[in-house]
Amino acid sequence: MEICPLCGGSKKKGCTTYSVDLGFGIVVVRQVPAQVCAQCGEEWIESETAQKLEAIVERVKSQHNEVEVLQYKEIAE
Numbered sequence: 001m002e003i004c005p006l007c008g009g010s011k012k013k014g015c016t017t018y019s020v021d022l023g024f025g026i027v028v029v030r031q032v033p034a035q036v037c038a039q040c041g042e043e044w045i046e047s048e049t050a051q052k053l054e055a056i057v058e059r060v061k062s063q064h065n066e067v068e069v070l071q072y073k074e075i076a077e
Ligand SMILES: [Zn+2]
Pocket: 004, 005, 006, 007, 008, 009, 037, 038, 039, 040, 041, 042
């Protein structure tokens, strides 16, 4: 079990919502797997997951929608 560097609580598998502002619009990805501190609620996204999010953002950028809300599960696998 990993320990939270901020508060010393334990990290647990959970989900977070990732959002990024592209200037012309925003991308929101829901249900992103992450490590979440049980005590303070800080979240860490693993590098493999972060890479997938980057690819998703690149794809969305080319579509130029003002708001794009996605479910991680539906686009990452
Ligand atoms: Zn913590």
